[in-house]
Amino acid sequence: MEKLRVDLGERSYDIKIGEDILANLGQYLSELEIGKKVLIISNPLVDSLYGAEVEKAISEAGFEVEKALIPDGEKYKSLDTAKDLYDEAVAAGLDRTSSIVALGGGVVGDIAGFIAASFMRGINFIQVPTTVLAQVDSSVGGKVAVNHPQGKNLIGDFYQPQLVVADKKVLHTLEERELKAGLAEVIKYGFIWDEEFFSFLKDKREEVMNLDTQAVIKAIKTSCAIKAEVVEEDETEQGLRAILNYGHTIGHALEAVTNYDCYRHGEAVAIGMVAAARIAHKLDMLTVKEVKEHEELISDFGLPIRFEGVDHDQIINALTKDKKVEDGVIRFILAEKIGKVKILSDIPEAIIREVLAEIGGE
Amino acid sequence: MEKLRVDLGERSYDIKIGEDILANLGQYLSELEIGKKVLIISNPLVDSLYGAEVEKAISEAGFEVEKALIPDGEKYKSLDTAKDLYDEAVAAGLDRTSSIVALGGGVVGDIAGFIAASFMRGINFIQVPTTVLAQVDSSVGGKVAVNHPQGKNLIGDFYQPQLVVADKKVLHTLEERELKAGLAEVIKYGFIWDEEFFSFLKDKREEVMNLDTQAVIKAIKTSCAIKAEVVEEDETEQGLRAILNYGHTIGHALEAVTNYDCYRHGEAVAIGMVAAARIAHKLDMLTVKEVKEHEELISDFGLPIRFEGVDHDQIINALTKDKKVEDGVIRFILAEKIGKVKILSDIPEAIIREVLAEIGGE
Incomplete structure (x- = not known):
């Protein structure tokens, strides 16, 4: 496993890159100072491929894991979807020490990050990008957002994750x-x-x-x-x-x-x-x-x-x-x-x- | 006019406190490094009392001023109202250099601040609080938010204003x-x-x-x-x-x-x-x-x-x-x-x- 540090003072974090490292997610999360509750945000396709593995890895490390799925596609990166996700975050009983894990591509990462940035004025955020685009671009650097009908990413924030985990394995299932x-x-x-x-x-x-x-x-x-x-x-x-x-x-x-x-x-x-x-x-x-x-x-x-x-x-x-x-x-x-x-x-x-x-x- | 500096590094700002200083708003805004477009967010009551004076002061200093009113009351500090305000921000043609001026009490300040924090990942924000509560508490310190049906201020951010202008005059019209x-x-x-x-x-x-x-x-x-x-x-x-x-x-x-x-x-x-x-x-x-x-x-x-x-x-x-x-x-x-x-x-x-x-x- 290769490790890169993004050096942003108090907001610094690691990017872990490797082959078949999703199974270590529980251990990685344990190394962060975060509470017990974790909400995974994903989409049905990615969830069907890697959801079970990720959920198992995290819950076996002692976390209480809930999951929220959003439909696939840029048009669901909307304030309406965000509203549903806030409801899910409340239903999951997240508090200020809790974490959101984004498991998916750019759409999932951007909207999950926006929720993490704004729920209770910011909770922990972990990116598990599953596309090339997300691994090399959208998961790194803290740009999170949803779209407005009049423009992409018009509503968003700069909000750095606590950790990015890029597993090369997942690229094999990409079209x-x-x-x-x-x-x-x-x-x-x-x-x-x-x-x-x-x-x-x-x-x-x-x-x-x-x-x-x-x-x-x-x-x-x-x-x-x-x-x-x-x-x-x-x-x-x-x-x-x-x-x-x-x-x-x-x-x-x-x-x-x-x-x-x-x-x-x-x-x-x-x-x-x-x-x-x-x-x-x-x-x-x-x-x-x-x-x-x-x-x-x-x-x-x-x-x-x-x-x-x-x-x-x-x-x-x-x-x-x-x-x-x-x-x-x-x-x-x-x-x-x-x-x-x-x-x-x-x-x-x-x-x-x-x-x-x-x-x-x- | 009395001046207080809130010292937060890059996010530092002044609080100006005085009697009958709304008329100086245009000058105060000119001293900030901000673009020409300004969106005032207020409610009908405050707008009827001070809207014209504030709009005049700002536009006479050369700014292009638009105004968006939201209904009065805590229940309108919602994601639905936020959605309307994003539409207004787009309609007003705001860009990254533009500013939002919150003219009102805590509800107006909190939601206007949330819009400023998230529109284009953060534009300029000026607080003109018109209640005691807003002048001494909610307008200072950068807590911005909207409510979720399950809890007050569940959706928000820490986002500091560029300036707070507290005019004692406006307190005379409070109940x-x-x-x-x-x-x-x-x-x-x-x-x-x-x-x-x-x-x-x-x-x-x-x-x-x-x-x-x-x-x-x-x-x-x-x-x-x-x-x-x-x-x-x-x-x-x-x-x-x-x-x-x-x-x-x-x-x-x-x-x-x-x-x-x-x-x-x-x-x-x-x-x-x-x-x-x-x-x-x-x-x-x-x-x-x-x-x-x-x-x-x-x-x-x-x-x-x-x-x-x-x-x-x-x-x-x-x-x-x-x-x-x-x-x-x-x-x-x-x-x-x-x-x-x-x-x-x-x-x-x-x-x-x-x-x-x-x-x-x-």
Whole structure:
């Protein structure tokens, strides 16, 4: 088992990464200073695969375990579902020393974290992410939220977990499309922070995609380490943390315009990273070769680098409604080279439209 | 205008206290680093009294002001009202640099603060409390929340405002009962922290109750200073902060058992402080004289020191359901002398019942 520490003062915590470590959850929880009551929040599919194992591990360590399931899907990451979960938390008799364990992907982690952050003004929170995306991104760094009909993650908090347990084993039950989409965020870390990691992914593409234990654990650990480093420097997104949104500006707009039912998040981010690379090229920040390296790596991982059938005006429109817009200014994260990005505002709309025309021919 | 600083590192803020200072709100807001958009949250009554003045002051300083009103009353401090307010925040086009101004009493401040804490993971929050209770207690210290049908403030956060503006002027439009109830929390600060303040309140009772400017501003400022000192030491209620709940253990139980429609919060706390004093006496912590000093001061401020018609079993039952219960242990805040309290667990039920029999003859 590999261990990473996220260093946030009083809010520091460990990320444990390994193969077949769910069975140790009871022991891990015993090492935390938490009360006896634990509420697991999961969804029916994940619960059918790993619920029993997790529940057994935790209860055998002497905890009183209750479970609440929420329907699968982004549209259930809502205030209405949160309301049901507060009821479950009350029914389970949780108190301030109790804990919520999120067993699932990003939706489960985000909403369970929002409940943990707000129930009794904050109780213990443990993340057991079961997708690549959740293991390398959403479970680390403390962003928790539910959606508002007018925007994703509009209602949320920064709330750090006490522990993250990423078991590589669970990735074997992911659908291939889900797996690939999650790897978009892994690739992102290479582009924004670590050229060496970019090269590793290029070299070990096959091992990673075939879920070779060593390669996958290295990919997860490196991703988490980069995210931790960024979050340590800027926990509440005052500046640096925004670089984690590389590819997300266009990506989010693409998801919003297609009502979140066409692209997986990672697929939209993949296209968004290509768009960002091309914008950077037009601003003389990236060479043609570096743009090509973006597209090749993304494409090699089975992810899209083009889109079609989406109105460009709608994308431009969605950009201005993004949560990350501040006093009317749209921010882009653009690369100066592979492994280094910066945050820019005031990208001319004409350049954005040129790039949309290049990669999203209508 | 008097100024108090609440020192919480990055989350520090000023409390401005004075007579007729609402008109300066625009200037105060201009001194903060905040965006142009401001959403005022208030209720119809307060809005009819002070809404126009506040809106004018803020918009004349160059801010774009929108307003959202919520119905008056504790039962509207709910997740349903919060949902409406998120819609209003979206409709107002708030972004991460925007601000929410809470103009009202505890209900408005608590729910507006919860919205500010969670909208886009936290936007700027300014408290303009319009009751004694809100000026000396709920607007300071960052406790924000909505109620759950099963318990008050079950859903919330610790979220500090950027500024608190307490204008003594607004207290003149309070109902007398509301005014007195608020003073219960003022008296509380004398009991828990400051014997001199206790003496001041004893001597200047008439001036305070007649809203003499100098006496009231001193009472508000001293109360806020004590609360700030406690919160600075223990922002998230890990220990010391619990002393602010003096009188609240029995007080909350009394409110809950009577469905929150019999006692004002301050009235229940007044009775709760008498109960706490009597429990402390039975544990040889307070003398008979000190118990009498409790009862006299509370009673002199026109607040109840006895209750009737409430089943004691139900009170005992409600005590064990309080949010402050941890792993089954009920905590009491008890005084060792006037001006000094400590936190105790495991008070024998028999003693609690004896005291209930003394002050709440059925």
